[in-house]
Amino acid sequence: MISLLKKKLLWMGIGIIILATSIITLAFMGSSVNPIPKKLPVAVVIEDKGIKLLTGEVVNFGEMLVGELKRNESTSIEWKIFEEKNEAVMAMNNKEQYATIVLPEKLSKNIFSLLTDNPTKPETHIIMNEGMNQVGVNLANQAAREVVTNFSYQIQLQLYTKMEEMEVPLTTDLAKLLSSPVTITTEKINPVPANNANGNTPALFTQILWLGTFISAMVLFTIARKLNNGALTIGLIAGQILSGILYTIAVSLIIVLVSVHVLDVGTSNETTMFFALFTIGLCFFLLQSALLNLIGYLASPILILLFLFAMPILTMAPEMLPTITKDYLYSWVPFRFSLEELRNILFFNKGLFENGMGVMGGMGLISFVMLGLSALKSAKSIGKRVENNSELDTSSN
Numbered sequence: 001m002i003s004l005l006k007k008k009l010l011w012m013g014i015g016i017i018i019l020a021t022s023i024i025t026l027a028f029m030g031s032s033v034n035p036i037p038k039k040l041p042v043a044v045v046i047e048d049k050g051i052k053l054l055t056g057e058v059v060n061f062g063e064m065l066v067g068e069l070k071r072n073e074s075t076s077i078e079w080k081i082f083e084e085k086n087e088a089v090m091a092m093n094n095k096e097q098y099a100t101i102v103l104p105e106k107l108s109k110n111i112f113s114l115l116t117d118n119p120t121k122p123e124t125h126i127i128m129n130e131g132m133n134q135v136g137v138n139l140a141n142q143a144a145r146e147v148v149t150n151f152s153y154q155i156q157l158q159l160y161t162k163m164e165e166m167e168v169p170l171t172t173d174l175a176k177l178l179s180s181p182v183t184i185t186t187e188k189i190n191p192v193p194a195n196n197a198n199g200n201t202p203a204l205f206t207q208i209l210w211l212g213t214f215i216s217a218m219v220l221f222t223i224a225r226k227l228n229n230g231a232l233t234i235g236l237i238a239g240q241i242l243s244g245i246l247y248t249i250a251v252s253l254i255i256v257l258v259s260v261h262v263l264d265v266g267t268s269n270e271t272t273m274f275f276a277l278f279t280i281g282l283c284f285f286l287l288q289s290a291l292l293n294l295i296g297y298l299a300s301p302i303l304i305l306l307f308l309f310a311m312p313i314l315t316m317a318p319e320m321l322p323t324i325t326k327d328y329l330y331s332w333v334p335f336r337f338s339l340e341e342l343r344n345i346l347f348f349n350k351g352l353f354e355n356g357m358g359v360m361g362g363m364g365l366i367s368f369v370m371l372g373l374s375a376l377k378s379a380k381s382i383g384k385r386v387e388n389n390s391e392l393d394t395s396s397n
């Protein structure tokens with residue numbers, strides 16, 4: 001036992017464990033332990049035309065709500081005002097809004113109808129953009145409901161005041177109507193299909209795809225290093241790429257087959273899903289292989305750390321991330337662009353190249369060029385090695 005405690009490797013191991021555990025803890029909890037939304041976008045559609053009372057007074061409850069929101073601006077919610085529902089829905093389809101409150105055209109008219117003999121229960125609508133980040137959607141829905149509930153209370157106070165002015169008697173039926181003057185109806189657009197991990201399957205697919213292509217890149221890099229005395233020629237790199245295409249096809253196909261036919265993950269188009277996974281996976285493979293070819297096995301811990309730090313933040317709404325994480329990690333990490341592309345296909349019924357491949361495609365192209373340059377780097381290093389060996393031979397003679 002004493003001899004074991006005297007070993008330097010034992011104490012080095014403790015240091016390594018402390019460092020590794022600290023990194024993993026920061027990676028998994030640093031950006032998600034205290035999520036606070038900042039400027040979460042929620043829309044408000046004001047279609048209310050208002051009403052002119054017999055006294056000549058014009059009342060518009062929709063405008064009153066807008067004024068209330070402007071007076072009580074919050075750092076957590078960013079309210080965007082629209083005049084038509086179609087505009088807000090278009091913004092939601094473009095993933096610009098998490099939820100929308102709709103105040104219909106006859107809202108004010110129906111509110112005042114509660115004081116007449118023919119009351120019409122006023123309604124407000126909340127539309128949830130379910131295909132967006134689930135945590136963000138839930139927070140937006142909660143904020144929207146809170147606003148409408150407070151709005152309903154303000155309406156209740158207004159109606160009581162008008163009752164006194166108009167000398168309207170408070171009957172039992174009227175009391176019931178005024179106890180909750182506004183009905184809230186909810187609707188979902190861009191719905192999440194069944195068995196989609198509450199909308200988190202794009203993040204899960206991205207994780208599986210990254211790990212599958214990482215293993216593929218490591219296997220093919222190891223094989224390439226054992227051939228041709230470690231020199232990465234253009235021919236070997238071409239072989240890496242072609243083999244990587246084959247590996248990526250296998251990884252993408254397995255993901256689709258297992259998730260759809262074994263786990264019953266809902267998707268509208270398996271073929272589109274497969275080609276999306278393949279395209280994204282190939283870009284991942286090219287990036288991983290380029291780094292491995294250029295800096296060797298040292299690239300593997302870099303790729304693993306990138307995975308550890310990035311994965312936990314993908315299930316969170318960007319507006320809930322700390323500023324430093326959002327600006328210096330989320331803004332450029334490749335998983336984020338994979339997530340958005342897969343979300344478009346799974347929940348927003350968009351085609352594979354409807355919005356183009358954008359950053360993912362550019363990343364794949366740059367990685368392809370870097371792979372080609374790695375052959376030049378390898379040739380230079382082999383040349384230097386030959387020169388050094390020649391000098392040693394000459395000096396020995």
